[in-house]
Amino acid sequence: MSDSSLTHDIQSRLSELADVTLDDRLTFADLTTLHLGGRPRTVVRCATASAVAEVVTLLDAHSVPLLVVAGGSNLVVADGDLDLVVVLLENDSLDVDVATGRVVAGAGAVWDDVVAAAVSAGLGGIECLSGIPGSAGATPVQNVGAYGAEIADVLVQVQLLDRPTGTVSWVPASSLDLAYRYSNLKFTSRGVVLAVELHLSTDGLSAPLRFGELARRMGGTARWPVAAVRDAVLELRRGKGMVVVEEDHDTWSAGSFFTNPVVDPAVADAVQAAVRATRGDDDADRMPRFPADGGEKLSAAWLIERAGFAKGHPGDGAPVRLSTKHTLALTNRGAAKTSDLVALAREVRDGVREVFGVTLVPEPVWIGVSID
Template identity: 40%
Template sequence: MPEVTPIPLAQLTTLRTGGAPARMIDATSADELVDALRSVWAEGDPWLALGGGSNLLIGDEPFEGTVVRVLTHGIERMPSPRPGFARLRVQAGHDWDALVAYAVGEGLAGIEAMSGIPGTVGAAPVQNIGAYGQEIVQTLVEVELVDESTGAVSVVPAAELGLGFRTSALKHHYGSAPARQAVILSVTLELAEVGDGPRPIVGEQLRTALGLREGEAVPVSWIRDHVIETRRRKGMVLDGADPDTYSAGSFFQNAIVSASFARTLPAECPRWPVTPDLDPVLVIPLAAYDGYVPPPSDVQSEVKVSAAWLIEHAGLRKGFKLPRSRAALSSKHALALTNRGSATAAELAELARFIQGRVQSEFGLILQPEPVLVNVEL
């Protein structure tokens, strides 16, 4: 098992916080990853599986446990049972954007709007990453994972992962444990074989972001190039020379609220309807059927509202910082908390709490953090 000299986590996370762990293991193959995790779990010490470190805020004190670095990589193309589609099985430690670049180069569509998102493939289903109307849930077939409770390796269909808006059964939400404690070993996606010819863009959110008219056709490579440029303008593409990118991307989730609550917000607040999760199939056992079919339940629609708009209109402009703090909102994007130079996790958490309080006071809702918080409180 390749145990290595521990590296301070501030050097391995995009928010640049966190002390050195007591122990560190580098796993470069799936077998090494499984062996390392089983060994750590058997010992019962605190542990952290670390991929790209782009969705973590880690406390300032040394991590009193073992960090297992997921350094596996590789893409396997496989046939799909659906005509016009192909499947990609990708190792968990593979760079996400490198996967998107590969898919686009192969003329495969379904993840191109998620170009430029930092991190690894194994973390993508945990967060159900998404951008501009695309989410990994739309193309995810299954994951291979190892469960902490049993140490067993299994293949789990996407439908059993509890995938929702920036969440899954595997995610450590702030203040609660995941429904299933496990580490992903590989991910299988199913993507449409479209080549690199122009094709109409269906999603309104993506068309709006890229300035496209309804029905306008562009290649997947064009979408990738323009999404990356759009993200770069917002400081959402990692750049060692740009402190605006020393972040975890969007620190707060866009809020999902009821339609009635959304009507209490200013009309200018950007919002998008959320399709309700309906189950249209009603099964009544024949022996119990008495001729009456109950009416369908009334499901209230929900609305996603822009957290960035709420932050800015609570009076916190891009670049905002508290006095004497080295943490600040990005100068390019009000939704990103950034480390402006040796900021501590405590400084970033203080800024996050201040933002939550201002938005709650102004609009009556509490923004929820998107990154996983380790040894730090809001």
């Protein structure tokens, strides 16, 4: 591979920085929960926020292509050699103030460790986000959400390295344009989150439950003790393969592979009519459709199943399959290549489009490869 931008001089300047280690052994198969993807130029491990800022600023100043990586749980990366440097976030500081409910976490902190610490301190507001893989710093990037909650509910501000200027400052959550699985940090080079500050409730109770399946499990939509909600969420997630367990290939995924489509109400009507015609009234009447910004939100998993893709598709022996626990997760069964994943992603997207006229959009960030 030819790349003149990452010179020996830059590599030696990187290795001289405090709290920085260069690691040439790691591939994206080691770094991602899909266990897929080729070899970056090098991996620069950063143990502190200032190390992250210095490394990114140095690489940007020399126009060296880079990718910020933390938990690797929302990444689809091409096979083969990649002409980019991975900046690996390992700044995992965590400060929990039980009295005020203020939580400040370094970007590289494991998100579920942050949730566990908050819950054991009796702080409420993130218990529904239990079990989401990845890092604290990535939670604003796609405004992570689950079981009726999202990080936007509790995020006060983020410490941001602004890449165009190289400056570090705390910026309010409102400047990130947080929306359903989106912020202005996703798919852009705007900046790197170095730390997040959350404000949680201190009365030991969860936020009111908004998600039917969880509310039914708990016994209603009220507020419940945070630890009980966390336990229920983890149990529900485990049943769907949505908690990473290394020995379970149903969890070698990027989580939900497609976002739930938001469509015009007329399109939702047409989808429901198509279901009615082919599958009958009972199924059509149960079709999930919810009001959302810009139209109505449909369930991607429900559409995938109705388009003929069952759990585990395409069956035993395939290198990439839909999870046997959830149709929305594409999973590596152990020996897959990214090209296998892309082929299945296209098959599912095209199949749903053919049956319902709705084009599903992938949720993860794609590097060096595309579904189109």
